[in-house]
Amino acid sequence: MxxxxxxxxxxxxxxxxxxxxxxxxxxxxxxxxxxxxxxxxxxxxxxxxxxxxxxxxxxxxxxxxxxxxxxxxxxxxxxxxxxxxxxxxxxxxxxxxxxxxxxxxxxxxxxxxxxxxxxxxxxxxxxxxxxxxxxxxxxxxxxxxxxxxxxxxxxxxxxxxxxxxxxxxxxxxxxxxxxxxxxxxxxxxxxxxxxxxxxxxxxxxxxxxxxxxxxxxxxxxxxxxxxxxxxxxxxxxxxxxxxxxxxxxVQGLMRSALSVVLSDDPGKVEKSLAENSYLWVTDNEGRLKGWLDRKVLDKAPFNMEDSIVRIRVADFAVSPDSTAKEALSKMVLAGTSSAPVVDNTDLLVGEIRLADLLEA
Amino acid sequence: MLTAQSTKQFKFINIDRVALIAAAAGLLSTFAAGFVTFKPNRIAAGEAFSLAASVPLQGFLAFLALWILVALLSISGIRLEKQAVFTSICGGSLLLLTFFLAGQYATAATLEHGSISRISPGTGMWIMVFAEVVLLLNAVQRGGERTRFVTALSAATVAGFVFLLLTGHLNDISIMKEYFNRQDRFFSEFKVHLLLATSSVGAATLLGIPLGILALKKKSLDAPTFFTLNILQTIPSLALFGILIPLLAYLSARYSLIREIGVQGIGWAPAVTALTLYSILPIARNTYAGFATVDPGALDAGLGMGMTRTQLLMKVEIPIASPVILNGIRIALVQAIGLTAVAALIGAGGFGVFIFQGLGQAAVDLILLGAIPTILLAVAADGITNWCIAVIQPRGIR
Missing domain, CATH: 3.40.50.300 (P-loop containing nucleotide triphosphate hydrolases)
Structure with a gap:
């Protein structure tokens, strides 16, 4: 001392x-x-x-x-x-x-x-x-x-x-x-x-x-x-x-993320998407690949392959060790109200929402 | 327009300009009128003989061939390191050949005209020797990865020259005749010369290093110290000797203690005093510069880590500053060896004795007997101190 x-x-x-x-x-x-x-x-x-x-x-x-x-x-x-x-x-x-x-x-x-x-x-x-x-x-x-x-x-x-x-x-x-x-x-x-x-x-x-x-x-x-x-x-x-x-x-503010897998049954995905405004999409190993917006459902018929917004993970996602400031910056850049949280192998581990930042 | 292709075609040719110029000078002296000078006696007017007239035909052709070879090598475009190897072989052979043939000619001429005749190197031979030395030094510098070989070759050349000298092959050249007339005196003056120069530089080191440190640490002393030392440096050596003669004569007459240690108006006392004063500036200035190169951050870090002032001085400041300080000592030493020659005028002795005797007698060979060893001594001192600097130079600092 x-x-x-x-x-x-x-x-x-x-x-x-x-x-x-x-x-x-x-x-x-x-x-x-x-x-x-x-x-x-x-x-x-x-x-x-x-x-x-x-x-x-x-x-x-x-x-x-x-x-x-x-x-x-x-x-x-x-x-x-x-x-x-x-x-x-x-x-x-x-x-x-x-x-x-x-x-x-x-x-x-x-x-x-x-x-x-x-x-x-x-x-x-x-x-x-x-x-x-x-x-x-x-x-x-x-x-x-x-x-x-x-x-x-x-x-x-x-x-x-x-x-x-x-x-x-x-x-x-x-x-x-x-x-x-x-x-x-x-x-x-x-x-x-x-x-x-x-x-x-x-x-x-x-x-x-x-x-x-x-x-x-x-x-x-x-x-x-x-x-x-x-x-x-x-x-x-x-x-x-x-x-x-x-x-x-980010660790302390993130929540679990709703996601579907590329190989999931399209019917099931469509149903799930109807209940949420967006869904994260991963591959079979759980690595983040993109996301789906509920708006695509307005344009029938639903085709999963065409509807996915594929993203570059580094541009959108934050890691659990990142700061809330970085998460906010990514959301502002992407124009979204949430950001995916991935570990260093791109595995989706959660998401962080703008609303959570405002309350923090 | 310079296209990529045209730049590719452009190839840098490794022309060794120094060797080329040396070869030109060598060829010039091969044909020059005065390779050696013949005088019927020591002070009579001389007669100049060209190389062709003084050495056998094979010798002349050997010179011609070697110099042309050097010239061709210098523009051959082969790698400079390789060129250095060949030019040093040529340079070494030429140098030894020059002295060998000159010695041979001198011996033959002395036999023919009697021992009071004098055979001295003429302008042509001086230029020739100069060109050969330049060739060797240039090769050492450009040796690159072959530096060791080239240096060894140059050393072998020097050894060959010493061999010629010791076996008496050069004994009939006029400078050597002057030397034999004054053999004992030569070595005593050599000792005096060395002692005067080294003791002055030693004293200047003891004074200059503290002075340099003091000027650095106490900013108020900086300007006055270097102002005084700079003024001292601009006083011509003869004038300074002149000022010191009455001053020391007065002190010697006034104080018996000073008289008893041998201080007089003339002799070693004013010489050592003046040489010391001249030597302080380069040493003090380099000490100042050497310590100034120590990063203040390193000193702060050293103190902050718990080094004492003494540890900081011994482990950080001195290792960093000492190559620069030693370089100052080198400059002072080379300068002092040259100035000591002048000190002979006030009765201090040294090689200057021969120079001034020779001037008085209009005997050029005697002048050279004083001048050449002075130059060799300065070159040797320079080489040795440079080697010391290279040894103590820390690896982390260029």
């Missing part, structure tokens, strides 16, 4: 952080956010004493951080930054080994750990161990940067805009990947960003700062539904309803 009590940082002429008090629980993902110059990075860097607080107390698991030597403290805390800061003259493996090396781990233990971490971040150890930072793409370098921060298995991780310099596609895939990793690791994380979407996507709790002061500290859901003041409201933007949907996984 990290606790800050009345922490202030003054520089000649300015106060960067003003009487800040908050705590981050064990295994909690806390995102510090605010406009530039709001003191979020200063706050982060005070936790590992790269910046010394002018006054106030910082505690880690109840111990005042000033009771440690700064180096000793920092070796217990992972640190990842926007510029990555990999050492260019060291290989990926050597970079990851820095903190274990400082802690004097045995070589065999370090080797094993490097392999584990590269695997965790989806980088094949045999291919990546010996590479140099200049041979890595931006996304790979930042994966190694975060792996390096986790090398000595610290319980706390400090991250200063780690995905800020990446292109939007790489950034999002790294955010998702990191989210997944964090679900397994349960680190206590303090994460600085100025990107509200990133904060909403990752955070368990968001701490909004302005001019060195805490404005609101709450879960993303609560901040989106009841922003504390006008500043927060402006900061989270006018599309906060959409942002909320971005927090909701």
């Amino acid at each position: 990290i606790e800050l009590v009345n922490v202030t940082k003054e520089y000649p002429g300015t106060v960067a952080v003003k009487d800040l008090t908050f705590e981050v629980g064990d295994g909690e993902f806390c995102v510090l956010i605010g406009p530039s110059g709001c003191g979020k990075s200063t706050t982060l860097r005070m936790i590992n004493r790269l910046i010394e607080a002018t006054s106030g107390t910082l505690l880690i698991d109840g111990t005042d951080i000033r009771d440690y030597r700064p180096e000793e403290l920092r070796r217990k805390i992972g640190y990842a930054i926007q510029s990555v800061g990999l050492f260019p003259h060291m290989t990926v493996a050597q970079n990851i080994s820095v903190v274990p090396g400082l802690l004097k781990w045995e070589t065999s233990r370090i080797d094993k750990r490097v392999g584990e971490l590269l695997d965790l971040f989806g980088l094949d150890p045999s291919a990546y161990k010996g590479k140099y930072p200049r041979e890595l793409s931006g996304g790979e370098a930042q994966r190694v940067g975060v792996a390096r921060a986790l090398a000595a298995d610290p319980s706390i991780l400090l991250m200063d805009e780690p995905f800020g310099a990446l292109d939007p596609i790489t950034r999002e895939s790294l955010q998702n990947e990191f989210s997944r990793i964090q679900r397994g690791l349960k680190k206590t994380i303090v994460f600085v960003t100025h990107d509200i979407d990133e904060a909403i996507r990752l955070a368990a709790r968001i701490l909004i700062m302005r001019e060195g002061e805490l404005v609101q500290y709450d879960t993303p859901e609560n901040i989106l539904t009841s922003p504390g003041d006008k500043f927060v409201l402006e900061f989270i933007g006018t599309d906060r309803a959409l942002k909320r949907l971005a927090r909701l996984p």
Whole structure:
């Protein structure tokens, strides 16, 4: 657990952080956010004493951080930054080994750990161990940067805009990947960003700062539904309803879908269609192929083969891990009021309806 | 319009321009008037002899054939790596042949005209040797995957030259005669030359590295430091020696301690002082540049992961900066070896002694006895430091 009590940082002429008090629980993902110059990075860097607080107390698991030597403290805390800061003259493996090396781990233990971490971040150890930072793409370098921060298995991780310099596609895939990793690791994380979407996507709790002061500290859901003041409201933007949907996984909102199989008896399908406004159509294995609209029944006679609206699954369907925002986007694009939910082999597992989104 | 087909037909021909130019120079010197110069005595006016007039016919034809072969190879269009192998073989043979035949001619002429006669390399031979060295160096550079072979061949050529030198085959060439007249002096001046240059660069390294780091870390010192060093660099060496003579003479007269360690207005003291001052700039500037290349993000990450300042310096900053710093030392060393030759004027010794004696006596061969070793020493220092840089260059940084 990290606790800050009345922490202030003054520089000649300015106060960067003003009487800040908050705590981050064990295994909690806390995102510090605010406009530039709001003191979020200063706050982060005070936790590992790269910046010394002018006054106030910082505690880690109840111990005042000033009771440690700064180096000793920092070796217990992972640190990842926007510029990555990999050492260019060291290989990926050597970079990851820095903190274990400082802690004097045995070589065999370090080797094993490097392999584990590269695997965790989806980088094949045999291919990546010996590479140099200049041979890595931006996304790979930042994966190694975060792996390096986790090398000595610290319980706390400090991250200063780690995905800020990446292109939007790489950034999002790294955010998702990191989210997944964090679900397994349960680190206590303090994460600085100025990107509200990133904060909403990752955070368990968001701490909004302005001019060195805490404005609101709450879960993303609560901040989106009841922003504390006008500043927060402006900061989270006018599309906060959409942002909320971005927090909701499809999993929790989907319902079972009505479907027929291509090889079903047409008479039976026609009867079933008459009772519903639409039906999903799958093949014998249950893979989504298209859908049927009740309107086709107006044009007699019913011929199943001609009536099916065949679809490209990727354009229409969402996965259970997708967010409600993505589901909504697909429905708007397709002009439908529901979207099929398929697993990664295109098997139809359910559907999500616009009405459910509106109630969520 | 350039169609796809016409671009396909266009084939890049591997012309080795450097080898071609070397071959042209080689052929020119094959026919030039002055391959060697004959003088009845050390300071008399010389008479120039062409290659054809000074070496046997077979030798002349061998030169002609080899140079034509080099010219043809350079425009043959075969792969540059392969060309390098052949041109280095030709270059090596030509170089050894040149010295072998020149030595032979000198020995024969000395026998005929007596030992006070002097046979020196003429303009033609200098151009010839220059073209051959260029050919070899060019081959080493273009060797590609054959670099090792070509380098070994060049080394063998150098070994062959040393063999000719040690077996006395070149003893009747005038420069060697000057050398035998001053054999003991030659080695003592060599030692002095090396000592002056290396001790100055050593002192400049001890001063320049901290100065470079200081200028980088303390922004207020940046401009004044490099302003001063740049001004120092622009002072002509003779002027700087001149300024130091009265200054050191005064200090030496005033303080007995300084006098006791041997500091005088002339001699090694002003020479080492001036050479040190000249050497500081390249070292300090490269130290500054070397440390400046370290990514601030890497430093932040290093500190944030719990490295101490010392660990950061030893494990991150120095490994990244040292090739650049060593390159500064290389520049300083090559520069100091050249400048040391001038220091002979203020009584510091070194190869410059022969140069200035030779100038005084109008004896070109004596001048060369000072100048050629100075050049070879500078080239050797350059090569050795470059090799050191390649060794310590971390693989992750180009």
